[in-house]
Amino acid sequence: MFMDFFWAFVVGGLICVIGQILLDVFKLTPAHVMSSFVVAGAVLDGFNLYDKLIEFAGAGATVPITSFGHSLLHGAMAQAEEHGFIGIAIGIFQLTSAGIASAILFGFLVALIFKPKG
Amino acid sequence: MITKENYAKEIKKYQPKPKLFKNCLKAFIVGGLICVVGQALSVMYIELFGFTEKSAGNPTVTTLILISALLTGFGVYDRLGQFAGAGSAVPVTGFANSITSAALEHKSEGIVLGVATNMFKLAGSVIVFGTISAYLVGMIRYLVQQFL
Amino acid sequence: MKTGKQSWMYNQGVFVQASAAVTGPKEYQGPLGQTFDYSYENLHCDEKNWESAERALLKKSVDICMSKTNIREDAIDLFISGDLLNQNVSSNYVAREIPSSFLCVFGACSTSMEGLAIGASLIDSGNCKNVLASTSSHYSTAERQFRYPTEYGGQKPDTATSTVTGAGTILINGEASDIQVEGATIGKVIDYGMSDPLDMGSAMAPAAADTIVQHMKDFGRKPEDYDLILTGDLSSVGTPIVKKMTEQSGYDIEGVHRDCGLMIYHSNQQVFSGGSGCACSAVVTYGYILQQLKKNNLKKVLIIATGALLSPTVVQQKETIPCIAHAVVLKRADA
Numbered sequence: 001m002f003m004d005f006f007w008a009f010v011v012g013g014l015i016c017v018i019g020q021i022l023l024d025v026f027k028l029t030p031a032h033v034m035s036s037f038v039v040a041g042a043v044l045d046g047f048n049l050y051d052k053l054i055e056f057a058g059a060g061a062t063v064p065i066t067s068f069g070h071s072l073l074h075g076a077m078a079q080a081e082e083h084g085f086i087g088i089a090i091g092i093f094q095l096t097s098a099g100i101a102s103a104i105l106f107g108f109l110v111a112l113i114f115k116p117k118g
Numbered sequence: 119m120i121t122k123e124n125y126a127k128e129i130k131k132y133q134p135k136p137k138l139f140k141n142c143l144k145a146f147i148v149g150g151l152i153c154v155v156g157q158a159l160s161v162m163y164i165e166l167f168g169f170t171e172k173s174a175g176n177p178t179v180t181t182l183i184l185i186s187a188l189l190t191g192f193g194v195y196d197r198l199g200q201f202a203g204a205g206s207a208v209p210v211t212g213f214a215n216s217i218t219s220a221a222l223e224h225k226s227e228g229i230v231l232g233v234a235t236n237m238f239k240l241a242g243s244v245i246v247f248g249t250i251s252a253y254l255v256g257m258i259r260y261l262v263q264q265f266l
Numbered sequence: 267m268k269t270g271k272q273s274w275m276y277n278q279g280v281f282v283q284a285s286a287a288v289t290g291p292k293e294y295q296g297p298l299g300q301t302f303d304y305s306y307e308n309l310h311c312d313e314k315n316w317e318s319a320e321r322a323l324l325k326k327s328v329d330i331c332m333s334k335t336n337i338r339e340d341a342i343d344l345f346i347s348g349d350l351l352n353q354n355v356s357s358n359y360v361a362r363e364i365p366s367s368f369l370c371v372f373g374a375c376s377t378s379m380e381g382l383a384i385g386a387s388l389i390d391s392g393n394c395k396n397v398l399a400s401t402s403s404h405y406s407t408a409e410r411q412f413r414y415p416t417e418y419g420g421q422k423p424d425t426a427t428s429t430v431t432g433a434g435t436i437l438i439n440g441e442a443s444d445i446q447v448e449g450a451t452i453g454k455v456i457d458y459g460m461s462d463p464l465d466m467g468s469a470m471a472p473a474a475a476d477t478i479v480q481h482m483k484d485f486g487r488k489p490e491d492y493d494l495i496l497t498g499d500l501s502s503v504g505t506p507i508v509k510k511m512t513e514q515s516g517y518d519i520e521g522v523h524r525d526c527g528l529m530i531y532h533s534n535q536q537v538f539s540g541g542s543g544c545a546c547s548a549v550v551t552y553g554y555i556l557q558q559l560k561k562n563n564l565k566k567v568l569i570i571a572t573g574a575l576l577s578p579t580v581v582q583q584k585e586t587i588p589c590i591a592h593a594v595v596l597k598r599a600d601a
Contacts, residue, residue: 043251073255200420220418
């Protein structure tokens with residue numbers, strides 16, 4: 001149990017360090033870094049590597065945005081098994097639906113209630 | 119002698135460099151801690167609410183997004199971001215912050231044209247590139263599975 | 267009268283009648299906090315959105331400036347104003363409440379001295395009697411237009427600057443007073459190929475240096491002729507560069523140079539390399555500097571307001587940042 005937390009911390013932290021290096025050394029904008037990470041997650045999952053990382057690091061791999069790319073591909077592949085090519089389109093948002101839906105909902109509600117502080 | 123041609127090179131010494139090690143350390147700690155919170159949430163959902171290791175992912179992510187949206191509303195997340203850099207941007211909470219902050223900032227232009235229209239101004243690229251890359255990788259994998 | 271290549275000398279005598287500096291709360295907490303005429307206690311300036319907050323600042327500075335003189339509002343021949351917001355909306359909307367001719371100017375953060383130089387030359391030529399020149403900027407309107415939403419958790423580098431929330435207004439005419447607007451040097455657009463919108467100090471320094479050197483040549487002066495050479499918002503990044511660049515042209519400003527962006531905040535106020543924005547040079551000049559001239563602590567100062575003429579769109583199209591700087595000489599009439 002303790003080791004689960006330890007590896008979540010280390011792996012999650014290291015993924016963020018890669019992001020920080022992309023920002024500071026390669027001078028990418030945050031939008032470029034996030035986009036690259038999502039693509040990286042999808043590509044790693046294409047080689048079945050991301051699941052291994054999740055097994056090892058738990059939330060250290062599922063919380064960073066890389067897991068978004070991984071989940072998109074997972075959903076797509078699950079439906080592709082059943083429906084062929086069209087399944088990719090059917091399944092692509094299946095696993096990420098909760099994340100996107102809640103981000104829209106909470107973002108919207110917060111925008112209604114709060115005022116920007118500046 | 120500073121000239122137009124060598125300007126960028128000559129003035130390097132006056133431009134403060136990003137403190138790479140310090141920034142990376144802060145990103146590591148804050149990013150790591152957000153993942154630890156995620157881990158704790160997922161353990162909670164498994165132990166107390168009967169989720170499985172796989173199905174606990176959704177409520178965990180949803181809870182993190184809620185926390186991030188609230189911290190954005192209270193004006194805390196932008197300060198965390200200045201401190202932690204990629205440490206608070208890379209986790210899914212950063213994704214939620216980019217959506218919430220854009221929605222909140224454009225509230226003054228109304229709910230439809232302001233909040234709703236601008237919500238994905240920053241987060242849109244993540245969804246676009248995620249979808250395109252997952253589509254491409256998915257097609258390749260599907261083809262490989264079918265024909266090899 | 268044309269003096270040298272890019273300069274104007276106001277031979278008929280143009281004088282400062284009144285001025286006002288209005289700021290937000292963070293500027294009030296800075297070293298010059300007590301020198302401002304009014305400071306709002308919150309960043310919203312009691313308004314419902316950022317844009318109307320900026321208009322409130324501008325309107326307040328006009329009102330305070332007018333209240334300091336007995337010149338009536340309808341005696342103002344011309345109102346000159348500019349700001350950073352799309353289509354200069356802060357100025358245009360405040361101008362609809364002012365019953366005088368209106369010229370809108372845009373020089374990014376050099377707007378303060380651009381407006382003052384134009385106004386003074388119109389008085390000098392006899393085309394106007396009383397001119398009101400204003401400018402404004404607001405931290406949050408600038409953030410959301412040029413960078414990210416204010417609550418977005420992006421990390422800014424140490425080269426970034428923090429936009430000053432405030433507005434400054436000055437009233438000038440031809441009637442003798444303590445402080446005279448002696449002359450001006452109008453800058454050229456200079457682009458040394460810098461493209462980082464989070465490092466405006468580096469981008470603007472060559473424009474400031476060019477205008478300072480041109481001013482010295484046009485007027486046949488040396489930096490020592492001034493008690494103070496004050497740049498607008500070069501910050502801690504651009505300040506050493508402008509010193510170096512003017513020095514290599516034979517004008518060492520080291521002893522007399524200061525930068526408004528470094529004067530307006532304490533270094534522990536989390537403003538990265540300093541303050542910036544149209545209001546930065548305006549509130550420092552129209553507050554502190556004019557007060558020091560009045561008290562005779564300063565006799566002759568050269569103000570160089572520096573502007574980065576970029577837009578978010580062209581920056582994303584990988585263009586570099588053209589910059590400009592305009593200089594105005596303010597001196598005691600008896601000096």
